[in-house]
Amino acid sequence: MKTLIRILTLARALVAVSAWGEPPTKPVIDSQPVLSDLQHKMASVRSVYLEFTQERVLKLFTEPLKTEGVMLIERPDKIRWETTAPYQSILLGDQKTVAQFEFNDGKWEKLKLGFPQLLQRVMQQMALMNQGKLDALMTDYKISVATGALTVLTMVPKDENVRGMMSSLEVHLLPDLSATRVVVMNEPNGDLTRITFRNEKRDANFPANTFDQSKPLAIAAVQSVVKNAL
């Protein structure tokens, strides 16, 4: 359940960024116009390529636990979440199916997933998000908005049980809502997960087999096409 929440909320943030920085912001009284604007902008994006650094900040550790990777989304419902360091793993999904691969001993192994239904639900939600449909988000979260050098959406789960696992979700966007810079998932005990996005490429034409759940194209080949297209 907690994994579902994490992935859902991450996917709902969408689209790329630049460096992390935290200029001051000011709360707005009525968040609806901002949310409507965000939904409109998201609905127009056909595909997106992002690189990310995920930091798992646990109070016990002196420094965050980091992973690096890339995220690719293509409308209406395809997503690829790939961890490239310190291990290699690919998670692929669409509205109907999911697949996970691990890279060991020089080759990719497709896993026999333990909970495919859970991931399928996540992918369905991602598809809705990719179409700019924030209705479900507003149903599940109390949302406040602060603006300034950045626009920050703070989402607090309405469900008490969910709040027990994730106290809030923050989405930091550029002021014109054209890109997400950072997503932070806060936990009640002070631990958090911070995902910083960079090197966004919008409306990229991904090569064939980028989202293939039997034999996905190597990320290097995908990146070569995406980056050369600019």
Next chain:
Amino acid sequence: MFLSCRIIFFVVLAAVLAGCATRPPNHFSPPVGMFPANGLLIQRALFTARGRQFALNGYLALSETGGKRLIVTETFGNVMADVLVKPDGRVFVIKSSRMFPERYIRRLVVADLECVFGSAPAADCPVTMPGKNHFVIDRGGYQLDLRIVETKSSAQPAAMFDETASLKK
């Protein structure tokens, strides 16, 4: 004479079969000096049970005086298990989950932890080491394919090995 040989044959066969059914537990010892006395090992593991596979991350903090603190998470960081094993063998389960209930952590996770990372050879350790930093544990009911992806040889915070502080939260 012929009847005696048949009796002997079946007695020997029975003895062999009995030996196969109750084969001695495996013993495993990692190469000396393979792990730092004080440090952090970052792991990626594939847990297989009933034909289904789960990819997990492991963060193992080691302390000569404090013991071993293992935190297991799934890919997106959700903590599935958190356990502290003191040098005297006492076990403190800080956090459990549906996938790793407390009794499972105490009985099997800790056993696997001691098999691979323990300082003294342990009995019943069905562990093989296919390569450097690569361990496979096969207990029949489940298999754990464990790889160390990063090693940090630095002292970890004392709070990690303090069961009173960890259990308070």
